[in-house]
Each structure stands twice: as C-alpha cells, then as structure tokens.
Amino acid sequence: MVIRQAVRLISDMLESVTDDAYFEARQIVSEISGGKMPFEEITDAQLIECEDKAKRRKTGEPLQYILGNWEFYGRKYFVGEGVLIPRPETELLCDIAKAHLKNTGGTAVDLCSGSGCIAVTVALEANVKAVGIEISDKAYGYFLKNIEQNKAERSVTAINGDIFDKNILGRFEDDSLYAVLSNPPYISSADMKALQKEVTFEPELALFGGEDGLDFYRRLIPMWAGKLRSGGLFAVEIGEEQGQAVSRIFEGAGFNPEIIRDYSGHDRIVSSIKR
Known part of the structure; x- marks a missing residue:
C-alpha cells in the first residue's frame, strides 16, 4: 500500500469523530511514515501503527496527544x-x-x-x-x-x-x-x-x-x-x-x-x- 491509500483508509476511520478527517489522517500517516511522499510505500507495521492511533482518536483523545507533538x-x-x-x-x-x-x-x-x-x-x-x-x-x-x-x-x-x-x-x-x-x-x-x-x-x-x-x-x-x-x-x-x-x-x-x-x-x- 502506498501513502496516499493509507491516508484515505485512516481518513475513513476518522469520519465519525472529526470534520477534518483527511487532515488528521495525513498528520498521523506522516508522523508514522517519517514524512514519505504520497506514492511511496508504507510498511505493514507502519500501517498497523496508524490504525492503532486512529482507534485512539475515535475515543475522543486529542490528535496532538496521539502524535505527541504540535x-x-x-x-x-512536545505534548501529551x-x-x-x-x-x-x-x-x-x-x-x-x-x-x-x-x-x-x-x-x-x-x-x-x-x-x-x-x-x-x-x-x-x-x-x-x-x-x-x-x-x-x-x-x-x-x-x-x-x-x-x-x-x-x-x-x-x-x-x-x-x-x-x-x-x-x-x-x-x-x-x-x-x-x-x-x-x-x-x-x-x-x-x-x-x-x-x-x-x-x-x-x-x-x-x-x-x-x-x-x-x-x-x-x-x-x-x-x-x-x-x-x-x-x-x-x-x-x-x-x-x-x-x-x-x-x-x-x-x-x-x-x-x-x-x-x-x-x-x-x-x-x-x-x-x-
């Protein structure tokens, strides 16, 4: 899976909790992937970590705490x-x-x-x-x-x-x-x-x-x-x-x-x- 696809997947997970699902998904994927470009590959382990962070966000936890910085x-x-x-x-x-x-x-x-x-x-x-x-x-x-x-x-x-x-x-x-x-x-x-x-x-x-x-x-x-x-x-x-x-x-x-x-x-x- 490439970064662009991962962003869309995470964005879909976040639709129910934020009006800025795509922005927040980009932030999460960028943080975990190290800022890779849209058509670069994301590893399976990185994708799982992104999904875990999206699940935390769905509980209402602030994006800034999940990322650990703002x-x-x-x-x-650094924040938390x-x-x-x-x-x-x-x-x-x-x-x-x-x-x-x-x-x-x-x-x-x-x-x-x-x-x-x-x-x-x-x-x-x-x-x-x-x-x-x-x-x-x-x-x-x-x-x-x-x-x-x-x-x-x-x-x-x-x-x-x-x-x-x-x-x-x-x-x-x-x-x-x-x-x-x-x-x-x-x-x-x-x-x-x-x-x-x-x-x-x-x-x-x-x-x-x-x-x-x-x-x-x-x-x-x-x-x-x-x-x-x-x-x-x-x-x-x-x-x-x-x-x-x-x-x-x-x-x-x-x-x-x-x-x-x-x-x-x-x-x-x-x-x-x-x-």
Whole structure:
C-alpha cells in the first residue's frame, strides 16, 4: 500500500469523530511514515501503527496527544497527557509581547506556562530572557523538553512552582520585569460541563478558572503588578466573553487596559502598559 491509500483508509476511520478527517489522517500517516511522499510505500507495521492511533482518536483523545507533538509559532512542542495543547489563538499573545519586547528588551515572565510555548516563543522571537512558572509536575516535564527541543536553554528559565507562592514572587525584584504574560485557566463551572469531548482529556488544572472563570485574574494581576517596571507590558489571554470583566480587574490594579480581538474577531487578550 502506498501513502496516499493509507491516508484515505485512516481518513475513513476518522469520519465519525472529526470534520477534518483527511487532515488528521495525513498528520498521523506522516508522523508514522517519517514524512514519505504520497506514492511511496508504507510498511505493514507502519500501517498497523496508524490504525492503532486512529482507534485512539475515535475515543475522543486529542490528535496532538496521539502524535505527541504540535506546532506553535512555527516550532514543534512536545505534548501529551497532563499538559495543555498549544492553540493558534495564543500566538496573538506572543505577537503582542514580541512587538513590545523587541523595542524594550529586558526579561519577561510567563505565568502558568504549561508546555512553555509562550515563554520559548517570546524569548526566541524577541531575543530576550524569559522565565516560565508552572505548578504541574507533568506539564513542567514537557516544558523542560520543549526548551531543549527548541534550543532555548540560554534564553528560557523554567520554574516548577505556584505563581501565587510568595517565595516564587520573591525571586523577582519589584519594578524589574519588562513583560508579565499569562494564559491562565479561565473556563467557568458552567462551561466545564459543556466542553468538547477531546478537551476533557486535557488537565482540569490548566482549564478551570473557578465559578465564573476569573479566579486567576483576580489574584495574579494585583500580585504581579508590582514586579512590572514602568513602561512594562502586562498581557493575558481570556475567554471570548471575559473582556470587560478582566478589564475591570486591571483597572482595579491601576492599569488602563485594552481589549484585543483575535483573528476570528473574538475578544482574546487584555493588555496594558504600566504607567
């Protein structure tokens, strides 16, 4: 059997679980075959492995976990059970940070780092130092692997800890950071009950933001504001209906925030420059 035929076979297996069956089949077959061309042969063992992965996908398991990696901002990141999957919407947060830090330089901190995709991207794209903080041991393991994968050891420091721990906070001087960034858990209790099946495979620790989804913003914005220097950027990703509420939290901490829409037209980032 050639690659093209294998893709069609796997695509047929996935029709019932995804609207992107052909795309996902191509991803699976390419990963297993080592990127062979459409008319090259696939071995029987490789085909069986592709079929096994398709069966996992039919249970609702995310494609990214099945592949073991995913692309973010043009780089590969290892992912798997216990870590949030990088999403395209988060690239906007990196765009904003990159534009700011290319002008200012200095150190950025990424709170609730997960896979480390924000910290690594910002450090490499803006040519600055970044520190990422992640509480989950599993996610922290992926963070370390992704620093190595993307050759960011000189630019990115990973800390396994709680962003609300005063000892962690104490590692940073007041008025020292040029950017504070975060994609924290922001899903509400109501929305947690209505998640797509594949999202339920991701860690609740990285998703659930309290009853109204705003718990992390209420704590991290005032706690970390003092670590940001004058002229520094504070930017967070939000749920598409949280722009006004998160803006009010920023205002309560003395900021003049801006709501930025993503490429689909949804509220996605709240950011402010510290006065």
